[in-house]
Amino acid sequence: MRQVTGALAFVLKASLVLAVLVMFAAIVIQVVMRYVFLAAPPWSEELAVLMFSWATLGGLALGVREGFHVALTLLPEALPPAPRAALGRAIALFVAVLSGYLFWSGLRFMDMAGGSFSAAMEYPTEILNVMAPIAGALCCVFALEHALLPEREA
Amino acid sequence: MSVTLALTAGLGALAVLGVPFAFAIMGVSALALVLADIEPAFLAQQLIAGSQSFSLLAIPLFMLAGEIMSAGGMSQRLVEAAGTLVRHRTGGLAMVTVIAALIFSAISGSAPATTAAIGGIMIPAMVRAGYSAPFAASIAVSAGVLGPLIPPSIAFVIWGIVAEQSIGKLFLSGVVPGFAIAAGLLVICWWHARRHGVPKQPKADWAEIRRAFVAGRWALLSPILVLGGIYGGVFTPTEAAAMSCLYALVIGLLVERRIKLADLSGIVLGALRTSAMVTSIIAVSTGFGVLIAQEQIATSFASWLADNIQEKWMALAGLNIAFFLLAAVMDEIAIMVVLGPMLIAIANKFGVDPIHFGSMIVVNVAIGMAAPPIGYCLFVGMAISKQSLASITRAIWPQIIVMLIVLMLTTYIPEFALMLQ
Amino acid sequence: GDALAQARPTIKIGWTTSDGAQDPYAMAAHYFKEELAKRVGERIDVQLFANRALGDERPLLDGMRLGTVDMGVITNAVIAQVEPAYQINDMPFLFSDAAAAQRVLDGQVGQSLAQRLATKGVVNLGYCEGGFRQMINNTRPIVNPADLRGVKFRVLQSPIYVGMYTALGGTAVPMAWGETFTAVQQGAIDGLEIPLAVIDANKYYEVTKYLSMTNHIYSMIALLMSKRSHDRLAPDLRAAVQEAGTAATARQRTAAATNARALVGSLAQHGMTVNEVADPAAFRRAVMPMYESFRGAIGADIVRDALAAAG
Ligand code: NA
Ligand code: NA
Numbered sequence: 001m002r003q004v005t006g007a008l009a010f011v012l013k014a015s016l017v018l019a020v021l022v023m024f025a026a027i028v029i030q031v032v033m034r035y036v037f038l039a040a041p042p043w044s045e046e047l048a049v050l051m052f053s054w055a056t057l058g059g060l061a062l063g064v065r066e067g068f069h070v071a072l073t074l075l076p077e078a079l080p081p082a083p084r085a086a087l088g089r090a091i092a093l094f095v096a097v098l099s100g101y102l103f104w105s106g107l108r109f110m111d112m113a114g115g116s117f118s119a120a121m122e123y124p125t126e127i128l129n130v131m132a133p134i135a136g137a138l139c140c141v142f143a144l145e146h147a148l149l150p151e152r153e154a
Numbered sequence: 155m156s157v158t159l160a161l162t163a164g165l166g167a168l169a170v171l172g173v174p175f176a177f178a179i180m181g182v183s184a185l186a187l188v189l190a191d192i193e194p195a196f197l198a199q200q201l202i203a204g205s206q207s208f209s210l211l212a213i214p215l216f217m218l219a220g221e222i223m224s225a226g227g228m229s230q231r232l233v234e235a236a237g238t239l240v241r242h243r244t245g246g247l248a249m250v251t252v253i254a255a256l257i258f259s260a261i262s263g264s265a266p267a268t269t270a271a272i273g274g275i276m277i278p279a280m281v282r283a284g285y286s287a288p289f290a291a292s293i294a295v296s297a298g299v300l301g302p303l304i305p306p307s308i309a310f311v312i313w314g315i316v317a318e319q320s321i322g323k324l325f326l327s328g329v330v331p332g333f334a335i336a337a338g339l340l341v342i343c344w345w346h347a348r349r350h351g352v353p354k355q356p357k358a359d360w361a362e363i364r365r366a367f368v369a370g371r372w373a374l375l376s377p378i379l380v381l382g383g384i385y386g387g388v389f390t391p392t393e394a395a396a397m398s399c400l401y402a403l404v405i406g407l408l409v410e411r412r413i414k415l416a417d418l419s420g421i422v423l424g425a426l427r428t429s430a431m432v433t434s435i436i437a438v439s440t441g442f443g444v445l446i447a448q449e450q451i452a453t454s455f456a457s458w459l460a461d462n463i464q465e466k467w468m469a470l471a472g473l474n475i476a477f478f479l480l481a482a483v484m485d486e487i488a489i490m491v492v493l494g495p496m497l498i499a500i501a502n503k504f505g506v507d508p509i510h511f512g513s514m515i516v517v518n519v520a521i522g523m524a525a526p527p528i529g530y531c532l533f534v535g536m537a538i539s540k541q542s543l544a545s546i547t548r549a550i551w552p553q554i555i556v557m558l559i560v561l562m563l564t565t566y567i568p569e570f571a572l573m574l575q
Numbered sequence: 576g577d578a579l580a581q582a583r584p585t586i587k588i589g590w591t592t593s594d595g596a597q598d599p600y601a602m603a604a605h606y607f608k609e610e611l612a613k614r615v616g617e618r619i620d621v622q623l624f625a626n627r628a629l630g631d632e633r634p635l636l637d638g639m640r641l642g643t644v645d646m647g648v649i650t651n652a653v654i655a656q657v658e659p660a661y662q663i664n665d666m667p668f669l670f671s672d673a674a675a676a677q678r679v680l681d682g683q684v685g686q687s688l689a690q691r692l693a694t695k696g697v698v699n700l701g702y703c704e705g706g707f708r709q710m711i712n713n714t715r716p717i718v719n720p721a722d723l724r725g726v727k728f729r730v731l732q733s734p735i736y737v738g739m740y741t742a743l744g745g746t747a748v749p750m751a752w753g754e755t756f757t758a759v760q761q762g763a764i765d766g767l768e769i770p771l772a773v774i775d776a777n778k779y780y781e782v783t784k785y786l787s788m789t790n791h792i793y794s795m796i797a798l799l800m801s802k803r804s805h806d807r808l809a810p811d812l813r814a815a816v817q818e819a820g821t822a823a824t825a826r827q828r829t830a831a832a833t834n835a836r837a838l839v840g841s842l843a844q845h846g847m848t849v850n851e852v853a854d855p856a857a858f859r860r861a862v863m864p865m866y867e868s869f870r871g872a873i874g875a876d877i878v879r880d881a882l883a884a885a886g
Contacts, residue, residue: 013423017426027393034748034763057201071169095173101194203630318776321756322782444628
């Protein structure tokens with residue numbers, strides 16, 4: 001399981017770095033084209049926002065794996081080690097179940113709202129909408145890893 | 155169990171147990187879908203919708219600019235240059251944070267981006283200079299509040315559109331409260347450093363000041379580039395975030411050559427982690443905001459307030475308190491948009507000047523960004539400083555009190571906010 | 576409470592602009608509520624959500640397809656993302672005046688558009704009016720197509736708007752709405768093109784000098800209902816909803832036209848310099864090649880019928 005999640009996390013991180021760089025490049029091109037050539041490309045903003053969506057949803061999943069999401073830690077911090085670890089597993093399990101629901105919800109959404117297009121680039125919105133089930137699946141796998149193999153945290 | 159109860163008490167319970175906020179908000183939203191028999195695809199649809207906003211791009215990009223400037227040592231030299239001017243004063247370096255944030259606010263419309271850009275540089279610098287990490291984080295968090303108060307401001311633009319008021323006038327109504335908060339924070343810097351005996355540093359002589367400014371020239375130029383770019387009409391405030399990344403990259407890779415291309419993926423991932431903490435909560439809050447709006451919880455409260463309170467000062471106090479409490483569990487921008495029309499109706503009933511009311515709302519929104527337990531500046535400050543919520547909360551309360559005093563001034567002395575009109 | 580709520584269906588209507596009395600979107604929603612109450616009294620509870628309370632336009636429209644949003648007042652360009660045939664309504668200089676637009680939308684073309692949207696799960700209850708789009712800028716009054724040269728206009732991120740400015744020899748800058756006000760104020764762009772009501776609601780007269788009455792695009796806003804919500808209603812209520820939609824559309828069009836006339840005067844009073852174009856036909860001639868290139872995406876029959884009916 002470790003190897004699988006490790007490989008998934010590697011691919012995820014690579015895709016996130018790429019998304020941020022494309023987002024950055026699209027906006028720089030937009031400014032330069034508008035200011036220097038008086039002609040902003042119609043696709044730049046939409047491409048940047050598409051990349052931002054992945055930076056956000058993929059980032060949600062990376063946060064589950066790396067545990068960087070913000071939480072109120074007052075109660076867990078007050079607990080002795082054993083109950084604290086148990087609470088951590090329970091929360092990870094909750095996140096896994098919820099992410100499974102998000103995965104299913106995302107598949108339904110793709111199915112029901114298919115066949116439409118973005119405004120500028122006219123890409124099929126499935127390209128955007130598929131991010132929800134992918135993020136759900138990744139969150140679920142990473143949360144299960146925490147719930148079943150919690151020793152990595154220590 | 156009613157949907158309202160699931161959304162409010164449920165969120166509180168999950169958050170207290172230690173479930174990350176993003177998943178606590180998503181969890182109660184999913185529960186509400188089940189309870190109210192709403193199509194489950196709503197959850198994914200709203201998550202996608204919440205991540206589709208151009209203005210939010212400023213968050214990862216300003217974070218990235220900060221990371222690049224740190225990695226290339228530019229931020230270090232910026233701090234050193236500014237430090238040669240005030241470091242010999244009591245609380246000098248903390249004051250640099252506030253002053254730098256005030257300047258940065260004139261280029262950034264966003265509170266978390268201000269905390270990220272300035273905090274990324276100043277929190278480590280303050281810690282090195284002998285400030286406690288929680289205090290250093292809390293100063294960067296509270297200084298971020300200046301972002302939406304000093305124009306340009308995303309929050310005022312949104313309120314101007316919701317309230318159909320002049321955005322130009324609204325911008326001006328934030329300036330005096332913004333400077334008042336900055337002044338209060340400077341006093342706290344001095345008071346804290348005195349009380350805790352943070353070591354003052356030796357006064358710099360002219361030769362050292364000159365050396366520091368020459369060494370820091372590229373970093374010191376960056377606010378001028380961004381300000382000049384925005385006010386010269388070259389780029390918009392969101393685009394400015396990308397341009398400051400570009401500038402930092404060019405200096406780091408080509409001019410000073412302290413960054414190698416191989417470092418880039420690590421730098422980007424660092425920025426992405428901080429940004430994802432904030433933007434994932436914004437994204438999940440979108441669906442939650444719609445569910446809250448549909449339940450009309452806020453509407454009921456507002457009509458109760460309108461029916462039971464006759465005095466203007468009490469109504470204003472009630473609105474402020476309700477807004478402040480709500481900002482503890484909900485995105486401030488979402489509150490403005492969702493509750494705006496009702497708040498305006500109440501303000502009109504009591505004859506409050508609409509520009510004055512706008513400044514009161516945005517000051518409250520800005521404070522909410524820093525006030526525990528939920529606030530975007532707070533999250534960013536926690537991520538940069540690696541401090542727990544509890545320790546920042548203990549350090550930040552004097553700053554919150556200062557801000558609440560400014561909120562009182564803004565609320566009850568209309569001339570205070572309207573001075574520049 | 577719950578039992579009563581079950582017995583009495585609710586219709587939640589969302590839109591993204593303000594709840595102002597002059598707002599064309601708000602008018603459509605309020606008139607629908609009033610007209611439906613006239614017909615069914617208390618049997619349906621209509622709830623109104625202005626100011627994006629139920630989300631932005633694209634999520635509102637997707638929500639209607641999912642059945643999580645009952646109704647919405649939606650801008651044509653957003654509907655066109657789901658059903659491309661709606662792009663016909665955004666074709667520049669298609670309609671010479673509002674009467675021509677209403678004739679086309681109430682006839683064969685409008686019916687055909689509604690049928691296509693119904694296959695995507697959304698019922699069209701009426702073609703309301705956002706008012707013709709006009710050009711505002713800080714460089715010079717737009718009287719002839721040649722005046723557009725070198726003037727940077729912010730446009731919607733849509734190929735039609737970019738194509739229109741390119742065809743006319745101008746410069747289109749696609750930009751997010753939230754960035755636009757500051758961009759005009761600071762001079763990153765010279766102007767933009769929007770309906771009169773939007774200029775007024777967003778105080779663009781504070782930062783823009785010239786208002787040119789180009790009437791370049793008829794801004795249709797549709798009163799839409801989720802097919803799922805529609806089909807949940809009893810048959811007699813469904814008929815009442817359709818009638819209320821038609822009645823509300825008629826009232827909204829009249830009120831919007833009255834407002835548009837008043838708005839021109841009010842914007843001039845706020846200091847904008849207002850001008851008419853010299854020869855609308857010159858603008859129309861310049862964009863005609865666009866109709867060829869969009870024929871495939873929109874559908875040849877729709878383009879043919881619309882051009883014929885618009886006259
Ligand atoms: Na600002
Ligand atoms: Na807060």
